[in-house]
Amino acid sequence: MIMVVSKVALLTILAVALLPWLPNAVDINHMKQLAAQHNVTCILTFGDSSVDPGNNNRLATPMKGNFPPYGKDFFNGRPTGRFTNGRLATDFIAEALGYTKVIPAFLDPNLKPTDLLHGVSFASAASGYDDFTANLSEVLTVSKQLEYFRHYKLHLGKLVGQQKAEYIIRNAIIVLSMGTNDFLQDYYLEPERPKQFTVEQYQNYLASCMFSDIKEMNRLGITRVVVVGVPPLGCMPLVKTLKGESSCVKSYNQVAASFNSKIQEKLAILRTTHGLKTAFVDCYKVIEDAVTRPRQYGLEEVSKGCCGTGAIEYGDTCKGLSTCADASKYAFWDAVHPTEAMYRIVADEAIKSLSETLLA
Known part of the structure; x- marks a missing residue:
C-alpha cells in the first residue's frame, strides 16, 4: 500500500482538516471505520479549471492563471496556474487523506517520480465534456x-512495477469535475451547438460523453469515480453582470440543476452495468446554500469576486489587478471562480459524499 501515514494518523488529519469548516461535522468514528475498511491509494483528477493546478501553463492557450493576483494566498504567495487565490478543493481532499498538501499538474516540468504515488491532475482549464468546448480554447480535451x-500508468509501472501500479490505479479515487464551460463558453456563446441541440438535448449529449469517458476509465483499470456536479451557473458574478441581474439568474441555475440530475442518472447506470463505485458531489447545493446563507459558512461577500471590480474580470482580465483585503470572506475570487475558502467548503461536501456512497 502506497501510504506513509498510519490509519489513526490519517483520521486525525481528516478530522482536524474538516471539522472547523462543516456546518454538519464529520462523524470521526465513521471515518475511522472507513479507513480500516478501504485502502485508497491516491487521487487522480480530470476536468476543467476547478481541478487544474497548472497543466495549461504548458499549453499554447490564453486560458492561464499563472500570474498575480492568482495564487495570492497559496504557499509563498505564488501563482501556480490554479484559477483561485490558493488551493483547490481536490488539494484539500488530498491533504485530508494524508497524501499531499497539493495535487500537482501532470505536465508540471518539476514533477518528481514519487509525486505519481500521491496523485496528479490531468485537468485543463476551459475544458468540458464536449471536446468542441476544449478545442475552442485550445486546451486538453x-x-x-x-x-x-x-x-501516467506507464511511468507508474516503471516506478513500482506493473502489479503494484495496477493496485494503485484500482484503489485510486478519480475526481471528474467539468461542465461549466460547456454551457457558458460553448452553448451560450458559440452558434454551432445551439443549431444542433436544444438545451435539454445538449445536456443529454454531455451526459452521454461523460458516460463514455468513465467507461473508458474503467477499461483502463479505474473502479472508483467521483463526479462533481455543475455549480449554480446563474450565481456567478460574471453571469449576473452579463444578464443585468443583481441576484442569481434562475434560468441558468435551472439548466445546471437539470444537468446534474442527468449526471446522477448516468452514474446509477454505471454502478449497475459496470460495477463501478461512484459518488456525486452536489457542489450546486453547497454553493447555492453558501450564497444564500453566507454567514453560516464564515463568508460575508457572495455577490462579487475579490479581483478587480469582481463583476467581470477573470483570467487575463484579472492580471495585475488589486484585490479585496480578505479573500477568506468572499465566495468568489474572480467573476467566475471560487475562492480557496469556497473550495474548502466544496471539499467538505466531497468528503461527506465519499463517506456516504463511494466508500460505504
Whole structure:
C-alpha cells in the first residue's frame, strides 16, 4: 500500500482538516471505520479549471492563471496556474487523506517520480465534456487527458512495477469535475451547438460523453469515480453582470440543476452495468446554500469576486489587478471562480459524499 501515514494518523488529519469548516461535522468514528475498511491509494483528477493546478501553463492557450493576483494566498504567495487565490478543493481532499498538501499538474516540468504515488491532475482549464468546448480554447480535451493518464500508468509501472501500479490505479479515487464551460463558453456563446441541440438535448449529449469517458476509465483499470456536479451557473458574478441581474439568474441555475440530475442518472447506470463505485458531489447545493446563507459558512461577500471590480474580470482580465483585503470572506475570487475558502467548503461536501456512497 502506497501510504506513509498510519490509519489513526490519517483520521486525525481528516478530522482536524474538516471539522472547523462543516456546518454538519464529520462523524470521526465513521471515518475511522472507513479507513480500516478501504485502502485508497491516491487521487487522480480530470476536468476543467476547478481541478487544474497548472497543466495549461504548458499549453499554447490564453486560458492561464499563472500570474498575480492568482495564487495570492497559496504557499509563498505564488501563482501556480490554479484559477483561485490558493488551493483547490481536490488539494484539500488530498491533504485530508494524508497524501499531499497539493495535487500537482501532470505536465508540471518539476514533477518528481514519487509525486505519481500521491496523485496528479490531468485537468485543463476551459475544458468540458464536449471536446468542441476544449478545442475552442485550445486546451486538453478529455480524450487528451485520458491519453496523459495512459502515460501516467506507464511511468507508474516503471516506478513500482506493473502489479503494484495496477493496485494503485484500482484503489485510486478519480475526481471528474467539468461542465461549466460547456454551457457558458460553448452553448451560450458559440452558434454551432445551439443549431444542433436544444438545451435539454445538449445536456443529454454531455451526459452521454461523460458516460463514455468513465467507461473508458474503467477499461483502463479505474473502479472508483467521483463526479462533481455543475455549480449554480446563474450565481456567478460574471453571469449576473452579463444578464443585468443583481441576484442569481434562475434560468441558468435551472439548466445546471437539470444537468446534474442527468449526471446522477448516468452514474446509477454505471454502478449497475459496470460495477463501478461512484459518488456525486452536489457542489450546486453547497454553493447555492453558501450564497444564500453566507454567514453560516464564515463568508460575508457572495455577490462579487475579490479581483478587480469582481463583476467581470477573470483570467487575463484579472492580471495585475488589486484585490479585496480578505479573500477568506468572499465566495468568489474572480467573476467566475471560487475562492480557496469556497473550495474548502466544496471539499467538505466531497468528503461527506465519499463517506456516504463511494466508500460505504
